[in-house]
Structures are given as C-alpha cells and as structure tokens.
Amino acid sequence: MRIALADLSQHRTKLFPFTLTRPIGDLRVGILTIKEKWEKYLDQPVEFLTVAELTPKFAPQNQTIDLVINGTLCPNKDLVLAINELDENQTLYYGDEFLAARGAIHSLDAAHEAATFARVSFEGPCTSIQRSWDLFTHNKEQLRSDFELLTENRISQKIEDPHTIVYGEENVFIEEGVDIKAAILNAEDGPIYLAKNSVIQEGATIRGPFALGENSRINMNAKIREGVTIGPNCKIGGEVSNSIVYGNSNKAHDGYLGMSVVGEWCNLGADTNNSNLKNNYDTVKVWDFETGDFINTGLQFCGLFMGDHSKTAINTMLNTGTTIGVCSSVFGSGFPPTYIPSFSWGGVGQMTTHRIDKAIETAQKVWARKNIKQTEVDEKILKTIFECSTKNQS
Structure with a gap:
C-alpha cells in the first residue's frame, strides 16, 4: 500500500x-518527526504530498496514493486502528477536520478529491499540529509517546561512568556509542532518550522528558529543563526549557532558550536570550503569516520561532513571541522587532534585505561543515522563499 502525508492548504501557511x-509531516515533535512516527506505527514507508516548490525535494515515488493522512496528525493506537479499518473509498473525520482517506488519490487536495467517499467519524484522542506553538505545547506528551514507541521490548545500554548520577534509571534509554561524563540525569518525571553517538559533557544537568539526537552534544554545565528535544548533529549549551531544536543547529554557549522552536541549520550566538513571559503576564501575540498581522496565541508562555538557516549574534535579546523567517541574520543592541521576515539582515533600526547570493553562499559553507553538498533543488527552494518574501515586503 502506498501511503502519504498531505499538506492540506488550510494548515501549511499557519x-x-x-x-x-x-512538508508538515517533516516537522519534529517529541523524539521523531511526524513522518517517522507514522512509519513506526504502520511499519512501512510513508511519503509526502506537498506543494509544488517543495515537491522536487520531497516528491512521492508514486503517482497514485492508496491512503492519504492529514500531515498535521500525530499517530496514536486508536487513530491508527481507525485508519486501518477504513474500507476502500472511505474518509475519516474528527468533527469537520479531515483525518484520512482510503482510495485512489492523485493530488495534494486529498480532502476535496475524497469528497465523494463515504464519511466515517472518529471520536478518540487526536493530536494535531496546526500552529507553530503546538510543537512545544505538545512536546512533552510526544516525548513520552515516542519513548515508548522506540524502546518497547528493547534493553538500554549501561551508563559506565561512575561520576554520573541518575534518578529514575528505568526511564532512561541509551543507544550505542553514547558518551556521558559526570552529569546528572533526572528521569523521575519523564523519560530521557539519548540517540546513537550523542555526548553529554561534564556538569550537565538534564530533567526529562528529554531527547538528544544522534551525534548531538550537550556542553559542559548546561541546564536542560523538562520538555526539550534536540535533533541530530547539534551542539547545545546554557539553559534550555520546553523547546525543540531541529537538526544541524547550534546553541553552543550560555544564554536562555525557552518555549521555543529553532529550525535546521541555525546558530544562536553566545549569550543569545529569548523572553517567554511578558512583564505584565498577559497572553503572547505572534506574527501570523496567513493574515499578515499579529494574533493572540492564548499562551502566557511563548518564546522564539526561528526558521531554517537563520542566525543571531552575541548578546542578542529576543522579545516574547519573536518570529524569525528563513536565512535571516539578527544582530545589534536592543530588542529587534518581534517579526523578522525571511532574508533580513540587521537589528534595531537597521534591518535590510539579505542578498540571496550571499545567503546561498553561507548555506553552502554551513552544509560543507557537515560534509553535505548543497543541491540545485536546495538552492531553488531558498530562491523561491526569497522571491516571495521580498514581494510581500514591497
């Protein structure tokens, strides 16, 4: 059976x-990406149905898909059972929300294409990532869920270092090649998962639920609070709380990151700090790309949203609910705007548009550090984002 996660039009811009x-299904929440979760639950490969500008990189291998799933959905046993019980030409809905369709689907607009299918209702628990802040608000529960999924009927590697202190050892799972020295791991209130060849250096203190990606490192004396996910190939220092850092990004130095999501290939300069609570304790507003205005999240705690390839300089201060687009470089004294468009260069009172050729050149250098070669497809995606971003700002 050919299965795909669809980027429904009402969700992607949000x-x-x-x-x-x-694609939406490539978002990481918990330990795994949404796609990786579905592949574990369904025990077979899952593809993407996404927009034209991303299709060259994330193209489905088949023209026709037999089962389409809403890309925002995180699987659970009840949802998977309901989807597996769908007959040919049936769709699954949660209220008015399209969940899945079984039958021949040829286009991205799966819900419209399956409109003639028989409709089946789902009334069980359902986690859907529809806004950026849903990533960190659901991260603790997804860390616990993914931990069970990845560790069931498996035996963890032992911690050999005599100077590392572990609380709740039964909730700690360590893959092969992990290196830990003189750290404190507290998994009493949530699991701790350490992927292959990850490193925790001396003096680091970590509270679960927490996940550290493959080949990633927690630096000396770091303080990692509950609900943190670090993707593969990252370097993390300072203090981090209830946040997700995607793969190949670094926050290597002191500074606070809380209630935030940082994309891939990003770098936070030394002593970069973000606020996640307003001085008046009011709810936080963030930039909404769909309406082109700020909207209320309804959250009292909400930090930073940083797109791929963006950077901050040393001592950068980021206000509550700051959104930074793709390929932006933020520097200078004071608080920059709480919305910084893609390909921005500067800070308070000195924001200009970053040149696309320079942005691509920087991306090439960053990728080369990880022995990854930038492709024409990667460049085209960045150029498309640049053209859309500059058009919206003009």
Missing part, C-alpha cells in the same frame, strides 16, 4: 516559517 522549507 506553520510558517518551518513549513517554508519542509
């Missing part, structure tokens, strides 16, 4: 800046 460079 998840910018992260879905500017990836």
Whole structure:
C-alpha cells in the first residue's frame, strides 16, 4: 500500500516559517518527526504530498496514493486502528477536520478529491499540529509517546561512568556509542532518550522528558529543563526549557532558550536570550503569516520561532513571541522587532534585505561543515522563499 502525508492548504501557511522549507509531516515533535512516527506505527514507508516548490525535494515515488493522512496528525493506537479499518473509498473525520482517506488519490487536495467517499467519524484522542506553538505545547506528551514507541521490548545500554548520577534509571534509554561524563540525569518525571553517538559533557544537568539526537552534544554545565528535544548533529549549551531544536543547529554557549522552536541549520550566538513571559503576564501575540498581522496565541508562555538557516549574534535579546523567517541574520543592541521576515539582515533600526547570493553562499559553507553538498533543488527552494518574501515586503 502506498501511503502519504498531505499538506492540506488550510494548515501549511499557519506553520510558517518551518513549513517554508519542509512538508508538515517533516516537522519534529517529541523524539521523531511526524513522518517517522507514522512509519513506526504502520511499519512501512510513508511519503509526502506537498506543494509544488517543495515537491522536487520531497516528491512521492508514486503517482497514485492508496491512503492519504492529514500531515498535521500525530499517530496514536486508536487513530491508527481507525485508519486501518477504513474500507476502500472511505474518509475519516474528527468533527469537520479531515483525518484520512482510503482510495485512489492523485493530488495534494486529498480532502476535496475524497469528497465523494463515504464519511466515517472518529471520536478518540487526536493530536494535531496546526500552529507553530503546538510543537512545544505538545512536546512533552510526544516525548513520552515516542519513548515508548522506540524502546518497547528493547534493553538500554549501561551508563559506565561512575561520576554520573541518575534518578529514575528505568526511564532512561541509551543507544550505542553514547558518551556521558559526570552529569546528572533526572528521569523521575519523564523519560530521557539519548540517540546513537550523542555526548553529554561534564556538569550537565538534564530533567526529562528529554531527547538528544544522534551525534548531538550537550556542553559542559548546561541546564536542560523538562520538555526539550534536540535533533541530530547539534551542539547545545546554557539553559534550555520546553523547546525543540531541529537538526544541524547550534546553541553552543550560555544564554536562555525557552518555549521555543529553532529550525535546521541555525546558530544562536553566545549569550543569545529569548523572553517567554511578558512583564505584565498577559497572553503572547505572534506574527501570523496567513493574515499578515499579529494574533493572540492564548499562551502566557511563548518564546522564539526561528526558521531554517537563520542566525543571531552575541548578546542578542529576543522579545516574547519573536518570529524569525528563513536565512535571516539578527544582530545589534536592543530588542529587534518581534517579526523578522525571511532574508533580513540587521537589528534595531537597521534591518535590510539579505542578498540571496550571499545567503546561498553561507548555506553552502554551513552544509560543507557537515560534509553535505548543497543541491540545485536546495538552492531553488531558498530562491523561491526569497522571491516571495521580498514581494510581500514591497
């Protein structure tokens, strides 16, 4: 059976800046991406149905899909059972929300194409990532769920270092090649998962639920609070709380990151700090790419949303609910705007448009550090984002 996660039109823009460079199903929440979760539950490969500008990089291998699933959905046993019980030419809905369709689907607009299918209702629990802040608000529950999924009937590697202190050892799972020295791991209130060849250096203190990606490193004396996910190939220092850092990004130095999501290939300069609580304790407003205005999240705690390839300089201060687009470089004294469009260059009172050729050149250098070669497809995605961003700002 050919299965795909669809980027439904009503969801993708609401998840910018992260879905500017990836399908919704490639978002990471918990330990795994949404796609990886479905592949674990269904025990077979899952593809993407996404927009034209991303299709060259994330193209489905088949013209016709037999089962289409809403890309915002995180699977659970009840939902998977309901989808598996669908007959040919049936769709599954949660209220008015399209969940899945079984039958021949040829286009991205799966819900419209399946409109003639028989409708089946689902009334069980359902986690859907429809806004960027849903990533960190659901991260703790998804960390616990993914931990069970990845560790069931498996035996963890042992911690050999005599100077590392572990609380709740039964909730700690360590893959092969992990290196830990003189750290404190507290998994009493949530699991801790350490992927292959990850490193935790001396003096680091970590509270679960927490996940560290493959080949990633927690630096000396770092303080990692509950609900943190670090993707693969990252370097993390300072203090981090209830946040997700995607793969190949670094926050290597002191500074606070809380209630935030940082994309791939990003770098936070030394002593970069973000606020996640307003001084008047009011709810936080963030930029909405769909309406082109700020909207209320309804959250009292909400930090930073940073798109792929963006950077901050040393001592950068980011206000509550700041959104930074793709390929932006933020520097200078004071608080920059709480919305910084893609390909911006500067800070308070000195924001200009970053040249696309320079942005691509920087991306090439960053990728080369990880022994990854930038492709024409990657360049075209960045150029498309640049053209759309500059058009919207003019």
